[in-house]
Amino acid sequence: MTPAADRARFPGVGPATSDATSGRAEAVLSRLQLLVTRKLDGLLQGDYAGLLPGPGSEAGESREYRPGDDVRRMDWPVTARTTTPHVRRTVADRELETWMAVDLSASLDFGTGQWLKRDLVVAAAAAMVHLTVRGGNRIGAVVGSGGVGGASRTGTGLASARPGVLRLPARPGRKEAQGLLRAIAATEIRPGRSDLGALVDMLNRPPRRRGVAVVISDFLAPPEQWGRPVRKLAVRHDVLAIEVVDPRELELPDVGVLALVDPETGALHEVQTADPRLRQRYADAASAQRAAIAHQLRAAGAAHLRLRTDSDWLLDMVRFVAAQRHARTRGTTR
Structure with missing residues (x-):
């Protein structure tokens, strides 16, 4: 788990359980806004300040x-x-509507790098909000919080569309965008896994005009569960998939007997990490899993951004934006 000293460095956001924590969340979101504005705004000047272009005539x-x-x-x-x-x-010659599907399953409440995975989820959502909500653009979200029980207090007065899911309607304006971010940051992660396929499918219903759809998750659910909804979403919208990864999900360190608890089921496992064959099998399985995720997103036509808890998420996002802009302007004759 991330040490308190490391968590103080980045402004991660944990479950809101007190007024002090709520005040900290407000400070965190303000800092995120400053970071995003300073680092990313200059790369995204144009008709729409989003990571993907909006359609138009x-x-x-x-x-x-x-x-x-x-x-x-x-x-x-x-x-x-x-x-x-x-x-x-x-x-695009009209306002852009962006929707986010934010997965906050129990597996996101984990991290061995500088931050927890849920910290990166909030940071990615903050980046999307601050880069799209201008010029009358609208942004909304559906948030999955694990098992049955819905989301924590948000101060918005909005009810969950179904148990464990919070729907935040798309509205223009920075004040509304800040309220949306506060609601995401204050969402309580509960035991169990959100149905990522159903969460993504909520962006297809009701049918919306063309816009941008962003899916933020660790994508640890089986690809066959969420692959078809993402493909369906990409038929009408520009889709960006932001995958959040921790280094311990890719390889195991040699630390002897390691007791692991599945955050979604509570199951306890003891693993002998000194066995090199076990570590190799783990790394191979993790590599195959990530390759399957990347293949499913590529097949859906979605742009794919991977953020790691042990790296600079802002730098990764800057590189991604630059690559997207280069790909969109390649072959330009004007």
Whole structure:
């Protein structure tokens, strides 16, 4: 578990159980806003300050055609001039609506690096909120908090759509966005695992106009549970999947007999980590699991960002944004 000294360095947010903790959460969210504004705003100047572009009808620049592009957007003059197929991008000419599916299952209440995984979930949500809620853009969220019992007090007066799920409607304005972040930060993680597939499917119902959908989770649920809902979501929306990972989920250290408790079931296991074959099998299984997650997201056409508890999440996000912008402008002829 993360030492208190490390937790004080990053502004992680734990379950809100007292007024003092609530005050700390407010300070944490203010610091997150400052970090995001300083580090990311300069990279995202444009029509929409989101990690992914919003759809629209106004013509934008051209780029080379890639498999999967809509042939109805072919730019025939540029194609004829360059003899290479090009498509015309569009610039959003209306407000953007962003929805987040935030998974706060019990497995997120874990961390051996600088922060807990739930800290990174809150940080990722804060980044998305602060980068999209401007110019009348709207942002909402559905939050899964593990087993039956719903979410903790949030001060919003909103009820869960189902046990263990909190729905926060999409609203414009920074004040409403801050309320949404406070509700996410104050959500109590309960024993059990949220149904990630059902959580993602809530972004499909009711049908919404095209926008951006963000799924924040450790994606430890079986891919067959959430793969189809993500593919369905990507048919209509630009989808960004933010995967939160701890290094101990990728490999085991050699520390002798290690007692482990499954946070979702409470089951206790003792593992002899001095066995090199066991550590290798664990690493191989973890690698295969992460490869399956990446394959499922790639098959759905979702952008994939991985954040680790032992690395600089802001730097990882900056690199991701830069790569996304480069990919979107590659082949531009204007």
